Amino acid sequence: MKKKYRIECDLLGEKEISNKYYYGIQTLRAKENFSISGVPLSNFPKLIIALAQVKKASALANNKLGLLDDEICNAICSACDELFAKKYHKQFIVDVIQGGAGTSTNMNANEVIANIALELIGKKKGEYEFIHPNNHVNMSQSTNDVYPTAVRLALYEYLCKLQNKMEVLKESFSTKAKEFEKIIKMGRTQLQDAVPMTLGQEFNSFALMIDDDIKVIEMVKGLVAQMNLGGTAIGTGINTDSKYAALVKEKLEEVTNRPFVTACDLVKATQDTSTFVHVSGVLKSIATKISKICNDLRLLSSGPRTGINEINLPKMQPGSSIMPGKVNPVIPEVVNQVAFQVIGYDTTISLASEGGQLQLNVFEPIIAYNLFQSVNMMCNAFETLAFKCVDGITANEDVCKNQVLNSIGLVTALNPYIGYHNATAVAKEALNTNRSVYDIVLEKKLLSKEQLDEYLKPENMTHPSFSGECKL
Known part of the structure; x- marks a missing residue:
């Protein structure tokens, strides 16, 4: 009769492991x-793939150095390929928040890789005398260089995804900027x-703000690409070949097809989470900026009768359980909340780094x-905001135009x-009498109607246009 369980042992003793599971006793x-967050590693497939990339690169390096024979190396590499294909991800059951500096993740x-590899060579799960989790899969490695390297690999991919979502949002604002380029409004x-x-101009500024941050992400990706793999326990490289x-690093670049750099000093790199x-x-800066943009969208769409009401946001759902006809700016509101959460995550990250x-x-x-939660939420939020x-x-073009014509600010x-003195007098009278700047300037004969119409053309008010013709 086929056994349903296998016995595995570690430093602390023995445990029964169901044969349907690929993880072992330490997992x-x-x-x-660690029943902490309720969020298992399987929720972060990029991290699982990154771990497999590290393990495959290490197996290939150890094989080339003559430390790992071909059969074991090939089995480990094939097992990692299975993880690349997103198979067996449900076997990553450890809570993402854990003690031990990531040892449980490693x-x-x-x-999991050892047991997949064992089956690939015709052995049973747990027959570690043939392929061992520590002796073979973890050869020349420590959690202390594997885990941070895998985090960096995954973070690099998450940042690439974030750039793509930001490009989508930027394009949405750029498209609207072109659509609204002739609509005059009050700043x-x-x-x-x-x-x-x-x-x-207003919507183009939103697009440019996002574009600035896309470029910043590209710069920080260069920092993320610096890894401490090969440093093992504390960066000295103990238990590794000098080569x-x-x-x-060479094998990791082949496996990931990404440019990675070994840190100049692995002792420093192992402890430094800056x-x-x-x-x-x-990420906090981006979140802050996008939240500000969302605040602007909510203000510009406020009303419809008693607010600014220059734009209309898509109506996504009824806005009140008591006020009929009310529609709220729910999409900008949810993006605001994502920004608040990212700012909070940043505080946690700062404290955790300082606590090393x-x-x-x-x-x-x-x-x-x-970090992963921040990027995931931002990716979802930015795509939602765009689409x-x-x-x-x-x-609301007429609203925008009428606000300009009725604004005291038009006198600027x-x-x-x-001249400033006459402009101040006109502004004061317009404010006190509730009359338009246009009418008061004509009444005071400060300018002719032809001059006034020329100077107040949208293209003359929204770009540098003063020729110096009038002497004050």
Whole structure:
């Protein structure tokens, strides 16, 4: 009769493991110990793939150095390929938040890869005398270089995904900028009327703000690509061949098809998590900026009768359980909340990095979790904002134009032609009498109707246009 369980042992004793599982005793202990977030490693497929990439690159390097025979190397590599294909990801059951500096994550990978490899060579799960999680899958490695390297590999991919989503959002704003380029409106500073601009200029500024951050992400990806693989326990490379660090870097580049760099000093790189703080700071900056844009969209669409009402956001759902006809800006609101969460994650990452001691920062699991969560939420939020909000925005052109014509701020556009003193007098009278700047300037004969119409053309009010013809 086929056994349903196998017995595995470790430093602390023995445990029964169901034969349907590819993980082993150390994974099971971690599952029992870390019932924390309820979020298993399987929720982050990019991290699982990154772990498999590290293991495959290490196997290839060890094989080339003559430390791992061809059959075991090929079996490990094939097992890693299975993980690349997103098979067996459900076997990664450890809570993403864990003690031990990521040891449980590393052992979850070692055990799953070993047992897949064993089956590939016709052996049973747990027959570790043939392929062992530590002796073979983890050869020339330590959690302390495997885990941070895998986090960096995964983070690199997450940042690439974020760039793509930001490109989509940027394009949405750019498209609207072109659509709205002829619509004149009032610009505002301190929420007060300032000077005229076009709605296209406003939306183009949103697109450019996003484009700036896409370029910043590209820069920080270069920092993320610096790894400490080959440093093993504390960066000294103990238990590795002298050629291993350079060779495993070469193999990792082949496996990932990404440019990675071995840090100049592996002791420093093993304990230093400042790159993660830097990346988190960039994510916080992006979130802050996008949240500001969402605030603007909510303000510009406020009303419809008692607000600014310059634009209309797509109507996504009824907005009230008591007020009939009310529709809320729910998409910008949810993106605002994502931004708040990312800002909070940044605080956690900063504290976790500061909490590192001596040659290792044991808090990298919470750093990784918060980084991955930030990027995932931002990717979802930015795509939602683009497709369910920005793409469907329409302009209330008459509202925009009438606000310009009725605004006291319009007089600023006439400063070069009637002088600051006259402009101030006109503004004061317009404010006190509730009359238009246009009518008062004509009444005071400060400009002719032809001059006034020329100077107040949209193209003359929204770009540098003063020729110096009028002497004050």
